[in-house]
Amino acid sequence: MNNLDRDKIIKALVTIFGIILLVTVAAKILFKTGDTLDIYAENNPEVAYATPIPTETPTPTPEATPKPTKAPEPSKATNSNGTPLLSNGATIEGRFEPHDGFYCELISDKFTDHYDPNHYMFLHVYYYDFDQNVKDGELICEAKDAERFLNTFYAFYEAKYSIRKIVLLSSYNYDEESANADGNTYINSEGVLVMPTASPSVSSSDLTDE
Numbered sequence: 001m002n003n004l005d006r007d008k009i010i011k012a013l014v015t016i017f018g019i020i021l022l023v024t025v026a027a028k029i030l031f032k033t034g035d036t037l038d039i040y041a042e043n044n045p046e047v048a049y050a051t052p053i054p055t056e057t058p059t060p061t062p063e064a065t066p067k068p069t070k071a072p073e074p075s076k077a078t079n080s081n082g083t084p085l086l087s088n089g090a091t092i093e094g095r096f097e098p099h100d101g102f103y104c105e106l107i108s109d110k111f112t113d114h115y116d117p118n119h120y121m122f123l124h125v126y127y128y129d130f131d132q133n134v135k136d137g138e139l140i141c142e143a144k145d146a147e148r149f150l151n152t153f154y155a156f157y158e159a160k161y162s163i164r165k166i167v168l169l170s171s172y173n174y175d176e177e178s179a180n181a182d183g184n185t186y187i188n189s190e191g192v193l194v195m196p197t198a199s200p201s202v203s204s205s206d207l208t209d210e
Helices: 004-033 037-042 144-157 177-181
Strands: 097-098 100-107 120-128 134-142
Touching: 097 144, 100 144, 120 144, 134 144
Parallel strands: none
Antiparallel strands: 097 100, 100 120, 120 134
16 A cells, blocks of 8 residues: 555545544534433433522511500499499398398488498497396498407307497597497407407407408
């Protein structure tokens, strides 16, 4: 084989190699631009299968609920209608009688010039006088203290404590000094039980209004 034939063969091989190279490059370009979704997903999994980040929905600000206006509370001594109350809050609309003969009720009109009918009650009790005779006693006190005083005088009655007398202060024209001088037991304007004379067996602690 002469040199001329060798050169022709080499040129032919180079030409063939160049053609193959061009075809290969062209095929890659064509297939790359014409990838299907499946091929694209297979070649780009980090993009195709990425989980989309949800958009955060703003939380609405709750509207402030207006607080109801609190109605003023009625007086502790009366209900909303002005009816006197006992210490436990029970309404006295008639007679309250925790013990037989020991009761309280609304004061009559003849006492309203001196006592507020919405805050004071008439009390009826029994007691033993110095001759150990059972007598009727009458007092007036604040409604909130009525039940407590009824229980106090009932305890005196059960123990047969001797008391000189228990009459209304109106009998002395509401003069407490005159009531004291007469030995009368009463409840003064400050709600304190005053007993000028009683059985010698009654100590000062027994006469407390607590």
